Amino acid sequence: MFQFNYVKAKSLSDAQALIAANPDAKLLSGGMTLIPTLKQRLAQPSHLVDIGGLSELRGIEVNDAQLVIGAATRHHDVATSPVVKKTLPALASLAYQIGDPQVRNRGTLGGSIANNDPAADYPAAVLALDATIVTNKREIGASDFFQGMFATALEEGEIVVRVRFNIPKRAAYEKFAHPASGYAMAGVFVADGSAGLRVAVTGAASGVFRWSEAEQALTKKLNFAALEGLPLDLTNMNEDIHATREYRANLARVMTKRALLNMLAQK
Amino acid sequence: MTKIELTVNGTTHSREVEDRALLVDVLRDHLQLTGTHIGCDTSQCGCCTVHVDGRAVKSCTMLAVQAAGADIVTIEGLSNGDQLHPVQQAFTDCHALQCGFCTPGMIMAISAFLKDNPHPTDDEIYHGLEGNLCRCTGYINIVKAVKRSAKLMK
Ligand SMILES: Cc1cc2nc3c(=O)[nH]c(=O)nc-3n(C[C@H](O)[C@H](O)[C@H](O)COP(=O)(O)OP(=O)(O)OC[C@H]3O[C@@H](n4cnc5c(N)ncnc54)[C@H](O)[C@@H]3O)c2cc1C
Ligand code: FES
Ligand code: FES
Numbered sequence: 001m002f003q004f005n006y007v008k009a010k011s012l013s014d015a016q017a018l019i020a021a022n023p024d025a026k027l028l029s030g031g032m033t034l035i036p037t038l039k040q041r042l043a044q045p046s047h048l049v050d051i052g053g054l055s056e057l058r059g060i061e062v063n064d065a066q067l068v069i070g071a072a073t074r075h076h077d078v079a080t081s082p083v084v085k086k087t088l089p090a091l092a093s094l095a096y097q098i099g100d101p102q103v104r105n106r107g108t109l110g111g112s113i114a115n116n117d118p119a120a121d122y123p124a125a126v127l128a129l130d131a132t133i134v135t136n137k138r139e140i141g142a143s144d145f146f147q148g149m150f151a152t153a154l155e156e157g158e159i160v161v162r163v164r165f166n167i168p169k170r171a172a173y174e175k176f177a178h179p180a181s182g183y184a185m186a187g188v189f190v191a192d193g194s195a196g197l198r199v200a201v202t203g204a205a206s207g208v209f210r211w212s213e214a215e216q217a218l219t220k221k222l223n224f225a226a227l228e229g230l231p232l233d234l235t236n237m238n239e240d241i242h243a244t245r246e247y248r249a250n251l252a253r254v255m256t257k258r259a260l261l262n263m264l265a266q267k
Numbered sequence: 268m269t270k271i272e273l274t275v276n277g278t279t280h281s282r283e284v285e286d287r288a289l290l291v292d293v294l295r296d297h298l299q300l301t302g303t304h305i306g307c308d309t310s311q312c313g314c315c316t317v318h319v320d321g322r323a324v325k326s327c328t329m330l331a332v333q334a335a336g337a338d339i340v341t342i343e344g345l346s347n348g349d350q351l352h353p354v355q356q357a358f359t360d361c362h363a364l365q366c367g368f369c370t371p372g373m374i375m376a377i378s379a380f381l382k383d384n385p386h387p388t389d390d391e392i393y394h395g396l397e398g399n400l401c402r403c404t405g406y407i408n409i410v411k412a413v414k415r416s417a418k419l420m421k
Binding site: 001002003004005006008028031032035036038039048050052076080096099100101102103105106180181182 | 285289308311313316323325330332333376379397399
């Protein structure tokens with residue numbers, strides 16, 4: 001790692017001031033992505049501003065048919081929260097599938113969506129549930145937030161404070177995890193909620209996306225057969241040593257079916 | 268450089284560390300607690316697992332300054348004097364190690380896991396061990412040791 005100065009922010013406004021005063025500073029939350037990046041010398045921040053312990057950024061609550069989760073809330077806390085398990089069990093299940101216990105004990109919701117790894121799990125839920133990302137400056141809708149591989153609508157130094165998830169009637173997440181890393185080769189979040197029937201796919205392509213053909217077909221007829229033979233655009237599918245485009249597209253189809261079955265089995 | 272206090276295995280230490288120093292390096296090089304191993308240094312293998320405020324973390328993926336003020340337990344602090352911790356005892360009983368390199372991390376991960384989940388199913392055990400790799404025992408005896416630990420802890 002290159003040298004940097006570590007500062008523990010005392011509050012959100014303190015973090016904001018520290019970031020503003022140091023243009024080459026970076027936010028540190030759980031560090032599960034940033035520390036490995038620093039170790040590989042892929043980034044050289046002047047300062048790390050640690051927001052991981054800020055109580056203003058933590059917590060889980062239900063407010064007006066929305067589940068509101070602070071950006072620095074750890075994956076473990078989402079996975080095990082009685083509130084999440086009751087109101088949005090699919091999100092608790094998604095969080096339980098991230099990485100491994102040690103990663104879930106440190107990694108946070110805000111860090112995951114700010115990083116927007118194309119194989120990360122949370123972006124699928126954020127998009128399928130039409131969540132709102134609340135930052136220190138504004139509110140951003142999920143469809144504007146994710147902008148392709150590792151890119152988001154966040155401006156330099158903008159801080160994700162919390163995420164508001166619309167609580168759906170029912171929802172499910174299914175992922176085909178890479179056997180070594182645990183990241184999604186394809187992960188599909190299906191939600192039946194206020195924004196209609198939504199199908200968000202992560203892992204398969206260069207960024208999380210909505211499979212609109214599946215959404216339309218399922219809106220007409222909410223059953224398994226509706227998914228048969230639907231087109232799925234291969235242009236942006238990832239292709240690497242782990243899987244071809246076609247294989248990933250097939251995984252996305254299979255995960256969509258599994259998520260649908262899982263969702264339909266709920267009351 | 269930053270001056271930090273760490274409580275490790277019940278003793279509070281004060282040390283001046285580089286901001287970029289990893290917790291695992293401070294444990295091993297400053298405090299000579301070399302029971303915590305570095306297997307991969309890339310957050311994959313779990314050899315470096317310790318408890319920070321009661322939760323299992325990979326100490327190769329945490330800065331020592333992030334742990335300032337925290338209560339840390341390493342493999343050296345798990346037993347009660349000469350009396351082995353139930354997970355240590357179970358590893359001995361079930362022959363859950365061969366070279367032993369992964370063992371400290373396995374034991375720290377499992378002892379934390381069983382606190383959350385005292386009566387795990389097989390699937391929960393596999394899921395709970397996701398963060399730890401063993402390159403020689405194979406996992407059969409390690410899984411046996413988790414079950415035995417759960418019994419011993421009753
Ligand atoms: C072994 C391993 C396996 C993993 N497996 C998975 C997996 O299966 N699925 C998955 O989804 N993820 C996985 N991850 C990634 C993990 O979920 C991380 O927790 C997550 O990607 C980043 O969250 P963090 O809190 O650790 O962020 P950090 O590493 O602290 O930060 C990541 C980036 O986000 C920025 N940032 C952090 N917080 C904020 C904020 N509030 N506002 C604005 N910017 C912010 C930082 O500046 C940095 O650029 C894995 C990680 C590891 C090490
Ligand atoms: S050395 Fe920390 S996970 Fe391998
Ligand atoms: S006992 Fe040798 S690596 Fe696990």
